[in-house]
Amino acid sequence: MKAPRPGTRVPVADGPADARLLTVASDYLKRFGFKGLTVVAVADAAGMTHANVYRYFPSKAALIDAVAGQWLRKLEALIAGIADAPDPADDKLERLLQAWAGAQRDLLVEDRHLFDVYVTATETSRPLVRRHKARMRQLLERVIDEGVATAKFDPRDRERALSFITDTTYRFINPVAIRLDQDVPPDILDQRLATAIRIILRALAFGNV
Structure with missing residues (x-):
């Protein structure tokens, strides 16, 4: 898709300037990709100067990270809702892993450019991904500890059990692996x-672990 022409406007709801900029940047990233998104274009579409953008985001990379961070927080909220649910721990762990994998596969289909940003951030171990991984691990730990407390789980070693879970599901929850499997039919992956x-x-x- 061609890059946006100067003067292009994206409908933006009233609100804080940084939130408005993220709305525009998200839309531009989805439509035009990383290369098609420029600070000048985002500023123009939001009705402000590019210098004003730098008041909130010091660089294009920081703006893109903020867009990716929005999506990662939504994923974390989804997983937290499952971790905090009243279901038995084994049921919660199953739903958590399915939701974790499914949300990322959906992103690959619905917003390929944002998914590519997520993959690059993962490959380069950017701070937003490191923070995300830490939060997701905490949610996983919460479910495992609940399972132990309720006698649903009886792992021999907590750390080994957590590693076993992430190793076994790597193909389904790591964005790099998910992209490699993009041509595999969803029902087979399920x-x-x-x-x-x-x-x-x-x-x-x-x-056993």
Whole structure:
């Protein structure tokens, strides 16, 4: 898709300037990709000068990180809702892993440019991804600890159990691996993830890890 012409306007709701800029930047990234998004174009579409953009985001990279960070926080909120639900821990772990994988696959289909930004940030271990991984691990730990407390899980070693979960589901929750599997039919990926989850739940229940 061609880059936007100067003067292009994106409908922006009233609100704080930084939020308005993120709305425009998200739209531009989705439509034109990383190269097509410029600070000048975003500023113009938001009805402000590019110098004003730099008051909130010191660089294009910082603006893009903020856009990606918005999506990552939405994913974290989704997973937190599952982790805090009243369901048994084994049911929660299954739903958590399915939601984690599904949300990323949906992003790949619905907003490829943002997904590519996410992949690059993961490959280069950018701070926003490191923070995201830490928060996701905390949510996973919360479910595992609840499972231990309620006798749903009986792992021999907590850290090994957490590593076993992330290693077993790597293909389904790591964005780099997800992109490699983009041509695999969704129903096949669902079946493979379901099998991996069954193995994880059995290993946790019977103390195999």
